[in-house]
Amino acid sequence: MDTIPDGSELFLIDAWAKFAPVPNQPLAPGFDAIAAQERNMRYAYLSTFDQVIKAERERPSLRLVIARSRGDRYMADLAPDSVDFVYVDGSHYHADVRKDLLEAKRVMKNEFSIVCGDDLEVFPTPKLVEISKRYDRIDFVHPGKVAEAPDGYHPGVLMAIAEHFPDGVAMQDGFWWVFKRDGKYVRE
Numbered sequence: 677m678d679t680i681p682d683g684s685e686l687f688l689i690d691a692w693a694k695f696a697p698v699p700n701q702p703l704a705p706g707f708d709a710i711a712a713q714e715r716n717m718r719y720a721y722l723s724t725f726d727q728v729i730k731a732e733r734e735r736p737s738l739r740l741v742i743a744r745s746r747g748d749r750y751m752a753d754l755a756p757d758s759v760d761f762v763y764v765d766g767s768h769y770h771a772d773v774r775k776d777l778l779e780a781k782r783v784m785k786n787e788f789s790i791v792c793g794d795d796l797e798v799f800p801t802p803k804l805v806e807i808s809k810r811y812d813r814i815d816f817v818h819p820g821k822v823a824e825a826p827d828g829y830h831p832g833v834l835m836a837i838a839e840h841f842p843d844g845v846a847m848q849d850g851f852w853w854v855f856k857r858d859g860k861y862v863r864e
């Protein structure tokens with residue numbers, strides 16, 4: 677928070693809703709983490725509320741907005757070329773991440789802005805993108821299933837990043853980022 681300039685606006689967007697990929701289908705093995713998240717949604721929402729109240733007390737010049745919405749839907753109402761910084765850490769499913777990044781790129785300031793996110797455990801390669809297409813509706817591929825990602829990875833995040841940033845992103849310990857400079861996406 678300390679590095680955020682006075683007068684900034686922060687939009688905290690979370691769906692806080694069921695986001696299992698296939699309606700009325702039981703969650704497959706390994707989706708227990710998602711199910712656990714769904715059970716804790718109300719507490720997560722209230723904890724965000726408490727954090728916002730605390731932040732407003734410490735930094736009264738900031739405008740903090742909590743929005744219960746899908747990321748792509750909320751960003752669709754924001755003007756193009758208007759946002760300095762986007763952090764994407766919502767759904768890991770390919771279809772959702774793709775839409776989030778599409779909207780993020782549209783709202784990001786062309787002159788200079790940053791988009792970043794979590795859950796990119798390995799850098800995309802043409803081979804890994806091909807393999808990942810088998811897991812289009814899978815949140816997380818467990819360790820040992822794909823040789824190129826021995827510790828497991830999020831195929832949807834990897835495919836969406838490969839599609840939206842073909843020149844690559846920077847990444848450290850699963851956290852990824854890319855700058856937009858004069859309309860171009862660059863790692864530095």
Ligand SMILES: C[S@@+](CC[C@H](N)C(=O)[O-])C[C@H]1O[C@@H](n2cnc3c(N)ncnc32)[C@H](O)[C@@H]1O
Binds near residue numbers: 695745748767
């Ligand atoms: C891995 S958690 C991360 C939450 C938060 N970014 C953090 O670091 O604490 C993923 C969150 O994404 C939310 N979510 C899932 N799909 C979403 C979507 N399409 N748009 C916005 N939020 C979504 C879930 O409700 C969940 O709280």
